[in-house]
Amino acid sequence: MDISSILQGGYQHPLSRSWQGRRQLTKSMFMYPIFITDDPDASVVISSLPGQRRWGVNQLESFLGPLVKKGLKSVILFGVPLNCEKDGRGTPADDPSGPVIQAIKKIRLLFPSLYIACDVCLCEYTSHGHCGLLHTDGTINTKPSVLRLAEVSVNYAKAGAHCVAPSDMMDGRIKAIKQAFIDADLASKCTLMSYSAKFASALYGPFRDAAGSAPSFGDRKCYQLPPTAKGLARRAIQRDMVEGADIIMVKPALPYLDIISDAAQLAPDHPLACYQVSGEFAMVHAGAAAGVYDLKTMAFETTESMVRAGATLILSYFTPDFLDWLEM
Ligand SMILES: NCc1[nH]cc(CCC(=O)O)c1CC(=O)O
Ligand SMILES: [Zn+2]
Numbered sequence: 001m002d003i004s005s006i007l008q009g010g011y012q013h014p015l016s017r018s019w020q021g022r023r024q025l026t027k028s029m030f031m032y033p034i035f036i037t038d039d040p041d042a043s044v045v046i047s048s049l050p051g052q053r054r055w056g057v058n059q060l061e062s063f064l065g066p067l068v069k070k071g072l073k074s075v076i077l078f079g080v081p082l083n084c085e086k087d088g089r090g091t092p093a094d095d096p097s098g099p100v101i102q103a104i105k106k107i108r109l110l111f112p113s114l115y116i117a118c119d120v121c122l123c124e125y126t127s128h129g130h131c132g133l134l135h136t137d138g139t140i141n142t143k144p145s146v147l148r149l150a151e152v153s154v155n156y157a158k159a160g161a162h163c164v165a166p167s168d169m170m171d172g173r174i175k176a177i178k179q180a181f182i183d184a185d186l187a188s189k190c191t192l193m194s195y196s197a198k199f200a201s202a203l204y205g206p207f208r209d210a211a212g213s214a215p216s217f218g219d220r221k222c223y224q225l226p227p228t229a230k231g232l233a234r235r236a237i238q239r240d241m242v243e244g245a246d247i248i249m250v251k252p253a254l255p256y257l258d259i260i261s262d263a264a265q266l267a268p269d270h271p272l273a274c275y276q277v278s279g280e281f282a283m284v285h286a287g288a289a290a291g292v293y294d295l296k297t298m299a300f301e302t303t304e305s306m307v308r309a310g311a312t313l314i315l316s317y318f319t320p321d322f323l324d325w326l327e328m
Protein backbone atom coordinates (compact mmCIF):
# COMPACT_ATOMS: atom_id res chain seq x y z
CA MET A 1 0.00 0.00 0.00
CA ASP A 2 1.08 3.53 -0.81
CA ILE A 3 1.88 6.12 1.89
CA SER A 4 -0.89 8.38 0.59
CA SER A 5 -3.48 5.60 1.06
CA ILE A 6 -3.28 5.52 4.86
CA LEU A 7 -5.83 7.53 6.85
CA GLN A 8 -6.68 5.18 9.73
CA GLY A 9 -3.55 5.99 11.69
CA GLY A 10 -5.14 9.33 12.48
CA TYR A 11 -8.22 8.07 14.34
CA GLN A 12 -7.28 4.92 16.25
CA HIS A 13 -8.00 6.34 19.72
CA PRO A 14 -11.11 8.07 21.15
CA LEU A 15 -9.08 11.21 21.75
CA SER A 16 -7.59 11.33 18.26
CA ARG A 17 -11.09 10.72 16.88
CA SER A 18 -12.33 13.74 18.83
CA TRP A 19 -9.62 15.86 17.16
CA GLN A 20 -11.06 15.10 13.74
CA GLY A 21 -13.96 17.50 14.19
CA ARG A 22 -13.28 21.21 14.00
CA ARG A 23 -15.68 21.59 16.92
CA GLN A 24 -17.28 19.19 19.40
CA LEU A 25 -20.75 19.19 20.90
CA THR A 26 -20.84 20.92 24.27
CA LYS A 27 -23.65 21.51 26.77
CA SER A 28 -23.61 25.25 26.13
CA MET A 29 -24.36 24.68 22.44
CA PHE A 30 -27.81 23.37 23.30
CA MET A 31 -30.87 25.57 23.76
CA TYR A 32 -33.94 23.77 25.11
CA PRO A 33 -37.38 24.61 23.63
CA ILE A 34 -40.06 24.53 26.33
CA PHE A 35 -43.84 24.96 26.17
CA ILE A 36 -45.46 27.17 28.79
CA THR A 37 -49.21 27.10 29.18
CA ASP A 38 -51.59 29.35 31.07
CA ASP A 39 -52.74 26.86 33.70
CA PRO A 40 -50.07 27.64 36.33
CA ASP A 41 -50.06 24.09 37.72
CA ALA A 42 -50.07 22.24 34.39
CA SER A 43 -47.75 19.33 33.65
CA VAL A 44 -49.35 17.80 30.57
CA VAL A 45 -47.72 15.11 28.43
CA ILE A 46 -47.41 15.97 24.71
CA SER A 47 -47.98 12.59 23.11
CA SER A 48 -46.31 13.38 19.77
CA LEU A 49 -43.11 14.66 21.46
CA PRO A 50 -41.61 11.88 23.61
CA GLY A 51 -40.74 13.11 27.10
CA GLN A 52 -41.93 16.67 26.53
CA ARG A 53 -44.73 18.42 28.43
CA ARG A 54 -46.66 21.64 28.58
CA TRP A 55 -45.66 23.31 31.81
CA GLY A 56 -47.39 25.85 34.03
CA VAL A 57 -45.25 28.53 35.69
CA ASN A 58 -45.64 26.90 39.12
CA GLN A 59 -43.89 23.80 37.75
CA LEU A 60 -40.80 25.58 36.44
CA GLU A 61 -38.77 25.26 39.61
CA SER A 62 -39.11 21.47 39.89
CA PHE A 63 -38.87 20.95 36.12
CA LEU A 64 -35.85 23.17 35.38
CA GLY A 65 -33.99 22.89 38.69
CA PRO A 66 -32.45 19.46 38.04
CA LEU A 67 -31.57 20.43 34.45
CA VAL A 68 -29.82 23.61 35.55
CA LYS A 69 -27.85 21.49 38.05
CA LYS A 70 -26.77 19.24 35.18
CA GLY A 71 -25.53 22.21 33.16
CA LEU A 72 -28.52 23.58 31.23
CA LYS A 73 -27.48 27.02 29.96
CA SER A 74 -30.39 28.27 27.86
CA VAL A 75 -34.06 27.78 27.08
CA ILE A 76 -36.38 29.12 24.40
CA LEU A 77 -39.96 29.70 25.53
CA PHE A 78 -43.11 28.99 23.52
CA GLY A 79 -46.43 30.19 24.92
CA VAL A 80 -49.43 27.88 24.70
CA PRO A 81 -52.48 29.93 25.69
CA LEU A 82 -55.49 27.66 26.21
CA ASN A 83 -57.79 29.79 28.34
CA CYS A 84 -57.72 33.08 26.48
CA GLU A 85 -59.54 34.99 23.79
CA LYS A 86 -57.52 34.90 20.53
CA ASP A 87 -58.06 37.72 18.04
CA GLY A 88 -56.81 39.07 14.72
CA ARG A 89 -53.73 40.79 16.14
CA GLY A 90 -52.63 38.13 18.63
CA THR A 91 -53.32 40.25 21.70
CA PRO A 92 -52.56 37.42 24.21
CA ALA A 93 -48.93 37.18 22.95
CA ASP A 94 -47.70 39.89 25.31
CA ASP A 95 -50.43 39.84 27.94
CA PRO A 96 -48.53 40.76 31.13
CA SER A 97 -50.39 37.97 32.95
CA GLY A 98 -49.94 35.50 30.07
CA PRO A 99 -47.67 32.45 30.18
CA VAL A 100 -44.58 33.84 28.39
CA ILE A 101 -44.17 37.06 30.36
CA GLN A 102 -44.98 35.27 33.62
CA ALA A 103 -42.44 32.55 32.82
CA ILE A 104 -39.68 35.05 31.93
CA LYS A 105 -40.11 36.77 35.29
CA LYS A 106 -40.27 33.51 37.22
CA ILE A 107 -37.18 32.01 35.56
CA ARG A 108 -35.17 35.22 36.05
CA LEU A 109 -35.94 34.99 39.77
CA LEU A 110 -35.44 31.24 40.17
CA PHE A 111 -32.42 30.72 37.92
CA PRO A 112 -30.56 34.01 37.42
CA SER A 113 -27.82 32.34 35.36
CA LEU A 114 -30.17 30.70 32.85
CA TYR A 115 -30.28 32.42 29.46
CA ILE A 116 -33.88 33.03 28.34
CA ALA A 117 -34.80 33.29 24.68
CA CYS A 118 -38.41 33.78 23.58
CA ASP A 119 -39.89 32.66 20.31
CA VAL A 120 -41.78 35.62 18.86
CA CYS A 121 -44.71 34.79 16.62
CA LEU A 122 -48.41 35.44 16.43
CA CYS A 123 -49.76 32.06 15.25
CA GLU A 124 -50.20 30.74 18.79
CA TYR A 125 -52.28 33.82 19.63
CA THR A 126 -54.29 34.77 16.53
CA SER A 127 -57.84 33.55 15.94
CA HIS A 128 -56.85 32.51 12.38
CA GLY A 129 -53.60 30.80 13.40
CA HIS A 130 -51.40 32.65 10.90
CA CYS A 131 -48.06 34.15 11.91
CA GLY A 132 -48.97 37.74 11.03
CA LEU A 133 -51.96 40.05 10.68
CA LEU A 134 -54.20 39.51 7.66
CA HIS A 135 -55.95 41.64 5.06
CA THR A 136 -59.69 41.00 4.76
CA ASP A 137 -58.97 38.70 1.78
CA GLY A 138 -56.85 36.45 4.02
CA THR A 139 -53.43 37.49 2.69
CA ILE A 140 -50.65 38.72 4.97
CA ASN A 141 -50.70 42.42 5.85
CA THR A 142 -46.99 43.00 6.27
CA LYS A 143 -46.74 46.51 7.71
CA PRO A 144 -48.95 46.11 10.80
CA SER A 145 -47.58 42.57 11.24
CA VAL A 146 -43.99 43.71 11.71
CA LEU A 147 -45.08 46.55 13.99
CA ARG A 148 -47.02 44.10 16.15
CA LEU A 149 -44.07 41.65 16.24
CA ALA A 150 -41.80 44.50 17.28
CA GLU A 151 -44.21 45.47 20.05
CA VAL A 152 -44.31 41.90 21.37
CA SER A 153 -40.49 41.70 21.20
CA VAL A 154 -40.12 44.90 23.21
CA ASN A 155 -42.50 43.60 25.85
CA TYR A 156 -40.61 40.30 26.17
CA ALA A 157 -37.31 42.18 26.42
CA LYS A 158 -38.75 44.55 29.04
CA ALA A 159 -39.94 41.55 31.06
CA GLY A 160 -36.35 40.28 31.12
CA ALA A 161 -35.81 38.06 28.07
CA HIS A 162 -32.13 37.89 27.08
CA CYS A 163 -33.03 37.10 23.48
CA VAL A 164 -36.03 37.33 21.19
CA ALA A 165 -36.35 35.01 18.22
CA PRO A 166 -38.95 35.96 15.59
CA SER A 167 -40.12 32.83 13.76
CA ASP A 168 -42.91 34.45 11.74
CA MET A 169 -41.04 35.06 8.43
CA MET A 170 -42.70 38.42 7.73
CA ASP A 171 -40.59 40.66 5.46
CA GLY A 172 -38.80 43.43 7.33
CA ARG A 173 -39.44 42.23 10.86
CA ILE A 174 -35.79 42.12 11.89
CA LYS A 175 -35.34 45.77 10.96
CA ALA A 176 -38.60 46.73 12.68
CA ILE A 177 -37.67 44.89 15.88
CA LYS A 178 -34.12 46.32 15.91
CA GLN A 179 -35.49 49.84 15.43
CA ALA A 180 -38.07 49.31 18.20
CA PHE A 181 -35.27 48.09 20.49
CA ILE A 182 -33.21 51.18 19.70
CA ASP A 183 -36.21 53.43 20.41
CA ALA A 184 -36.86 51.65 23.74
CA ASP A 185 -33.18 51.66 24.69
CA LEU A 186 -33.08 47.85 24.60
CA ALA A 187 -30.85 47.28 21.57
CA SER A 188 -27.73 46.60 23.59
CA LYS A 189 -29.61 44.58 26.22
CA CYS A 190 -31.45 41.97 24.17
CA THR A 191 -30.16 39.65 21.44
CA LEU A 192 -32.09 39.36 18.20
CA MET A 193 -31.97 35.81 16.84
CA SER A 194 -33.62 35.56 13.44
CA TYR A 195 -35.24 32.43 12.11
CA SER A 196 -33.79 33.60 8.80
CA ALA A 197 -34.04 30.51 6.63
CA LYS A 198 -37.22 28.89 7.88
CA PHE A 199 -38.71 26.46 5.40
CA ALA A 200 -42.35 25.43 4.90
CA SER A 201 -41.76 21.98 6.32
CA ALA A 202 -43.83 18.90 7.07
CA LEU A 203 -41.70 18.51 10.19
CA TYR A 204 -43.59 21.06 12.33
CA GLY A 205 -46.59 18.76 12.92
CA PRO A 206 -45.91 17.72 16.54
CA PHE A 207 -45.13 21.34 17.46
CA ARG A 208 -48.43 22.58 16.03
CA ASP A 209 -50.18 19.90 18.10
CA ALA A 210 -48.28 20.96 21.19
CA ALA A 211 -48.75 24.69 20.71
CA GLY A 212 -52.21 24.67 19.12
CA SER A 213 -50.84 26.87 16.33
CA ALA A 214 -52.02 25.20 13.12
CA PRO A 215 -53.55 27.73 10.68
CA SER A 216 -57.36 27.59 10.58
CA PHE A 217 -57.27 27.93 6.77
CA GLY A 218 -54.60 27.75 4.09
CA ASP A 219 -50.94 27.12 4.82
CA ARG A 220 -47.73 29.08 5.46
CA LYS A 221 -46.26 28.76 1.96
CA CYS A 222 -46.53 32.50 1.24
CA TYR A 223 -44.12 33.34 4.04
CA GLN A 224 -42.08 30.22 4.92
CA LEU A 225 -39.55 29.24 2.24
CA PRO A 226 -40.13 26.52 -0.37
CA PRO A 227 -37.93 23.48 0.41
CA THR A 228 -36.13 23.85 -2.93
CA ALA A 229 -35.27 27.52 -2.34
CA LYS A 230 -31.51 27.63 -1.81
CA GLY A 231 -31.18 31.07 -3.39
CA LEU A 232 -34.05 32.60 -1.42
CA ALA A 233 -32.59 31.18 1.77
CA ARG A 234 -29.23 32.80 1.00
CA ARG A 235 -30.96 36.13 0.27
CA ALA A 236 -32.99 35.91 3.50
CA ILE A 237 -29.83 35.28 5.51
CA GLN A 238 -28.03 38.22 3.91
CA ARG A 239 -31.04 40.49 4.36
CA ASP A 240 -31.38 39.64 8.05
CA MET A 241 -27.69 40.34 8.65
CA VAL A 242 -28.13 43.79 7.10
CA GLU A 243 -31.34 44.38 9.09
CA GLY A 244 -29.55 43.79 12.38
CA ALA A 245 -29.88 40.12 13.34
CA ASP A 246 -27.36 39.12 16.04
CA ILE A 247 -27.79 35.38 15.43
CA ILE A 248 -28.84 33.65 12.21
CA MET A 249 -30.93 30.47 12.30
CA VAL A 250 -31.71 27.70 9.82
CA LYS A 251 -34.82 25.56 10.40
CA PRO A 252 -35.44 22.62 10.15
CA ALA A 253 -31.88 21.35 10.48
CA LEU A 254 -31.19 17.84 9.17
CA PRO A 255 -32.83 18.13 5.72
CA TYR A 256 -31.20 21.57 5.31
CA LEU A 257 -27.54 20.93 6.16
CA ASP A 258 -26.51 22.55 2.87
CA ILE A 259 -28.29 25.74 3.94
CA ILE A 260 -26.49 25.64 7.32
CA SER A 261 -23.25 25.31 5.42
CA ASP A 262 -24.18 28.23 3.13
CA ALA A 263 -25.11 30.32 6.18
CA ALA A 264 -21.75 29.57 7.78
CA GLN A 265 -20.05 30.87 4.66
CA LEU A 266 -22.37 33.92 4.25
CA ALA A 267 -22.33 34.91 7.93
CA PRO A 268 -18.95 33.73 9.23
CA ASP A 269 -18.90 36.40 11.93
CA HIS A 270 -22.33 35.63 13.42
CA PRO A 271 -23.28 32.79 15.75
CA LEU A 272 -25.22 30.28 13.65
CA ALA A 273 -28.18 28.45 15.14
CA CYS A 274 -30.16 25.56 13.74
CA TYR A 275 -33.41 24.09 15.01
CA GLN A 276 -33.77 20.33 15.21
CA VAL A 277 -37.55 20.65 15.03
CA SER A 278 -40.33 18.61 16.56
CA GLY A 279 -40.75 16.29 13.56
CA GLU A 280 -36.99 15.59 13.42
CA PHE A 281 -37.01 14.69 17.12
CA ALA A 282 -40.09 12.50 16.65
CA MET A 283 -38.44 10.79 13.65
CA VAL A 284 -35.29 9.94 15.60
CA HIS A 285 -37.46 8.47 18.36
CA ALA A 286 -39.71 6.58 15.94
CA GLY A 287 -36.75 5.03 14.12
CA ALA A 288 -35.17 3.96 17.39
CA ALA A 289 -38.48 2.48 18.60
CA ALA A 290 -38.72 0.54 15.32
CA GLY A 291 -35.25 -0.89 15.90
CA VAL A 292 -33.64 0.97 12.99
CA TYR A 293 -30.83 2.40 15.17
CA ASP A 294 -29.85 3.17 18.74
CA LEU A 295 -31.46 6.40 19.99
CA LYS A 296 -28.39 7.95 21.59
CA THR A 297 -26.11 7.10 18.67
CA MET A 298 -28.55 8.67 16.25
CA ALA A 299 -29.08 11.75 18.44
CA PHE A 300 -25.30 12.27 18.33
CA GLU A 301 -24.98 11.60 14.62
CA THR A 302 -27.73 14.08 13.68
CA THR A 303 -26.52 16.92 15.90
CA GLU A 304 -22.85 16.32 15.09
CA SER A 305 -23.73 16.67 11.42
CA MET A 306 -25.22 20.08 12.20
CA VAL A 307 -22.04 21.17 13.94
CA ARG A 308 -19.99 19.81 11.03
CA ALA A 309 -22.13 21.89 8.63
CA GLY A 310 -21.28 25.00 10.67
CA ALA A 311 -23.88 25.41 13.42
CA THR A 312 -22.64 26.87 16.72
CA LEU A 313 -25.97 26.63 18.54
CA ILE A 314 -28.59 23.86 18.37
CA LEU A 315 -32.19 24.20 19.48
CA SER A 316 -33.23 20.68 20.37
CA TYR A 317 -35.72 18.68 22.41
CA PHE A 318 -32.78 16.33 23.07
CA THR A 319 -31.14 18.97 25.28
CA PRO A 320 -31.94 17.21 28.62
CA ASP A 321 -30.50 13.97 27.20
CA PHE A 322 -27.30 15.67 26.08
CA LEU A 323 -26.85 17.11 29.58
CA ASP A 324 -26.59 13.48 30.70
CA TRP A 325 -24.54 12.32 27.73
CA LEU A 326 -21.94 15.11 27.48
CA GLU A 327 -19.20 15.69 30.03
CA MET A 328 -18.93 19.43 29.44
N1 LIG B 1 -44.11 30.11 14.04
C1 LIG B 1 -44.43 29.06 14.88
C2 LIG B 1 -43.33 28.08 15.07
N2 LIG B 1 -42.25 28.35 15.84
C3 LIG B 1 -41.49 27.19 15.87
C4 LIG B 1 -42.10 26.23 15.10
C5 LIG B 1 -41.65 24.82 14.85
C6 LIG B 1 -40.86 24.20 15.93
C7 LIG B 1 -40.86 22.71 15.93
O1 LIG B 1 -41.47 22.06 15.04
O2 LIG B 1 -40.24 22.15 16.83
C8 LIG B 1 -43.25 26.79 14.57
C9 LIG B 1 -44.19 26.05 13.71
C10 LIG B 1 -44.64 26.64 12.45
O3 LIG B 1 -44.04 27.57 11.90
O4 LIG B 1 -45.69 26.17 12.00
ZN1 LIG C 1 -45.99 31.42 13.66
Ligand SMILES: [Zn+2]
Pocket residue numbers: 119120121166167168
Ligand atom coordinates in the same frame (compact mmCIF):
# COMPACT_ATOMS: atom_id res chain seq x y z
ZN1 LIG D 1 -42.88 30.59 16.23
